[in-house]
Amino acid sequence: MMRSAAMDSFRKRLLFFYFGSGQFRYGIAEVFRHVLNGLDKQRYDLFLVITGTLNESVDNLSADVTVIELGHEGLKKSFLPLVKAIRRIRPDLVVSAMVHPNVLAALARLVSRYDCKLVLTVHSVITPQLENMWSEKQGRMIRKAVQLTYPSADHLVYVSRAVKEDFEKYFSRLPGVSVIHNPVLKESALPEPDFTVKEPGLIAVSSRLTGYKKIDEAISALQFLEERYHLVVMGDGPERGRLEALVAELDLDERVEFTGYVDDPFAWYRKAEIFVLPSVWEGFGNVLIESMACGCQVVANASAWAPPEVLGYGEYGFLYEGGQPEALASAIKKAATEPKPKEKLLRYAQRFTDKRVAREYEQLFDSLVGSPRMNSSESQ
Template sequence: MRIAVVTPRFALTGVPLAQIRFARALARRGHSVKVIVGFVDPAYELPKPADIEIEVWGLPKVRSMLLPLVHYLRTEKPDVVFSAEDHLNTVTLIAALVSRTKAKISGSSRVTPFDTYSNTLFTKRWVLKHLTRLMMRRADALTCVSKDMVDQYKRIFRNPPHVCVYNIVDDANSRARMDELVEHPWLADKSVPILIAAGRLAPWKGFGDLIEAVALLSDSRSIRLMILGDGPQRHELERLVDACGVRDCVELVGYVENPLKYFSRADVFVLSSLLEGLPNVLVEAMMCGCTPVATDCPTGPREVLQDGKYGYLVPVRDPAAMAAAIAKALDEPIPAERLAEAVTPFEEQRIIDEHFRLLGLPQ
């Protein structure tokens, strides 16, 4: 089949990386796959895997992708289109109607609808809500990346068709990247436990709470924390590291191309977020053997950790509780076989099979 995987913007965030991973999984099944990217953030370089075609349109606004999508659907006639994020999902469905394409359309929602839609009359989010409601009937499948998010859509829309299908996290490419070499003195010294976290250095990731938790814990035991990622809060977090007196045991590593090789050499992964969609990075860390500690934020961590079966949950914005959970994770790590069990819902073949089942496509 000819399949298009569409994403609005490429930066080093979960959605576009997940779309590329999804596209590569489709290609491994023998399909002809094109990834369409609306815009590439100039600060980042778009990866170019050999097994898929990637086309960049240079359009920073999602709405400006409408006419190019209509043209693409009319001329290239894909059999299936997978889009991600609500603004783009709606634009893709409008393009499908205008072009009269026979392609099956699947749209995936990745963030809470409470941040996407509004009941305030004539605002952009109010207009989007009503457009989305009108366009839903054209979709062959609408999915969310967590069960909690499906429940949220039921509170926003009456009888929405959304169902949960997770992102692919566990695939052959990721497994291979876990074993890549990494040079860092902390990771070579196994005498001190390594805590690791990763994500954009932005307020909603809660890294300030994590640094404070490490400051509390470092009074009673030797630990080291590595935070992978970059973002607008970097200087503020650096100042907090100094203010808490933990410069010798906390490092803001910055952007790394392959975080999996760091995860596979760490002891505990900490997700300190205030909110999430479905935290792929949490599943990646578990796949790499890290015992997880995660805030019980909306949405995803409680679902991924199955109410604490596969890791330790703590309240949001509670550094003391986080410190206690990290200590327990170090003393009582989750067994490897239980972590492997936790990752099975995110396996490549399972996710592709579910998407094809929803679209009525042959497996």
């Protein structure tokens, strides 16, 4: 269908601001990609503004999204280019994600003196970052920056109730808020589980190999499981050497495989019987839905903030008390011997698609900038 100038005049301009360079993958990039793909292109003009420079095209992003690379490393150098981008694009609404980019986006809108709405999205629980990732000085500076800038936004979106409750322990005077769970799957290309290829006893984990992801807990749990259980570890990171040493120390070399980074974790999800997320904290936990959509039974740390919420507090998965490898082993056994109904899990996973979640964002955007309306002659 040809789009007329009249139709264009009713369309709203949305600018998504992303802090990154090199590749547009993982984490926030995946969330933005799914939302951008799911939004109605007949109603919105979509712009993705990236602080750095990409070394490859954005994979599987709708051709209707205009990608703008600011070409600067770091947020400070990106500030004035973002101000100029806002003035040039003249968006009806700006969407940003994560603390530092959110602060920059709020300041850039102010300096641009352009009257547009601002939606800040919050993806991480802040307590463990204050306790484990940021120095005391950094924590004070971040809290002050949030207190000064977030109240100027028009709306906050939390990716889980756990993130909302944790964030609001520290900050007041916030604007209107919503909880919108992450889009994880592409509605037009949902995984097709084949339960005939499932390998009994195969446990999968997938994450960057860093301390708070607690992959060592999944390895240690194998000591309390029969030899038929074996573990595949997808991902790489600074903890890999220590984890490989732990495998050798526990004499588990024949039962643990390190794949390194894999382009297609879904290939392993299709084969695995059980997926485990032992992470100490998660703002959401996309891998829970990804693996579930491939027919895995899922097990997660009950103290990791969002995972219990994502798993319906045990209705769609198995929870255990984190920090106890034996408790994890017990949950894995239960997942294998008393599995959740497969069809129930597949239906649940399909709630987290790009189209479904984009409809929630559209309702929010329309409440802030108005809903584009076209008469029948303009829509033909």
